Amino acid sequence: MIAATPAVVRVVLPAALQLLFHQCPQETEVTAATVTEAIDALDACWPGMRHRICDERPAIRRHINIYIDGVRATLPTPLRQGGEMVIVMAISGG
């Protein structure tokens, strides 16, 4: 069931993102209604994190994916109570 109001979700962060924010755990919880709001909540805890995950189009950065309960999401994707948001880095580079 999709929550019309903010929901508490578990967020899993990639290791390379943790490295950029030294007090940041691998897993945390936020209260948010959408992916955008969840990222805002992360940014409130670790200033600057939003711009690492999103660009100013605005959109999730090209080489980052966000999955909500196992399904690839975009910024407006709604969250459900008890759900899981996993931030994944693309396999890219050389």
Add this chain to the structure above:
Amino acid sequence: MSQRVLLLVGTRKGVFILEGDPARRSWALRGPFCEAWPINHVIGDAATGTIFAGGGNAWFGPAVWQSDDRGASWTHSSAGLTYDAGQDPVASVWSLARGVGCLYAGVEPAGLFRSTDGGQTWMPVDGLRAHPSRPHWQPGAGGLILHSVVPHPSDDQAIWVAISAAGVFYSADGGQSWVARNQGTRADFMPEGQRYPEFGQCVHSLVMAPGMPERLYQQNHCGMYRSDDAGARWESIEAGLPSSFGFPAAAHPRDPETLYLVPLNGDTVGRYVPEGQAAVWRTRDAGASWQALRDGLPARNAYFGVLRQALATDPLTPAGVYFGTGTGTLYGSADEGESWTCLAQHLPPITSVETMVVDR
């Protein structure tokens, strides 16, 4: 208290710092820093000791990193390093420069930002992207990048920038309005009859002569040039060089007549040092004549290039000269380029080299 030179080295995989002994003979390497991000430019502020590193990560976007303890710890910020919603986002920081009371960042896609709080937050210098030529700017092989930022040393309103491949632009009013300053520079890649346009030249690097703010040098995709009137008119100074093609230029710390270059063999034939023989080229007469400096550099089988920000001088006497190769080797000279030694090998591809003198 002895003075030591720090070499600030940007690479495709992080920042490295080399600290020299007082004689600049032996060097200690530290790094990689900045979480192995691709870093395009590293500069130091000798007055404060702060080191700034600009780059961009394919995953996480652009950032300016900074260290107040010579690289032991770093923070990063991109607050304000954004264009308006709907535009192509800022991908990476390409060039950093200290201005009068501020710090500048040139970025890709080409634009200029200014920070007045030591790199914590940034504001766009909007006038540049409002220039009527902006819709016609074309990217070079490295992207549409603002790679050279040259603030006037005492006039906080005067600044030059260089964009590949849009050319040189000048502002006399702190960045509110800009004029193209490309008269006399060629665009050989354009159709015949259109090779001296107002803008669109592929400038590769832009530097200012010490003590002569009206004298600028530029290495261009199509030639080497000097201007003695703040860029209003450019004169070719490529006669005597082995090639009209190259990327970096580095001014001497005190002599406005002396300039260093690393010409490459050409844009379609490999872009490495001519004949596989490494040399830095130096003029002592503002480009009227050139001398190859080869002592200690590979005399054969050298197929490297040197990127646009990877050649630098230090302010000591005699001046030190340093360059890093696309193959991850760093060379240095403690005698104005007369002789060279290899300072480091097997680094990632080197994108930039700058110097900072510290007391120790």
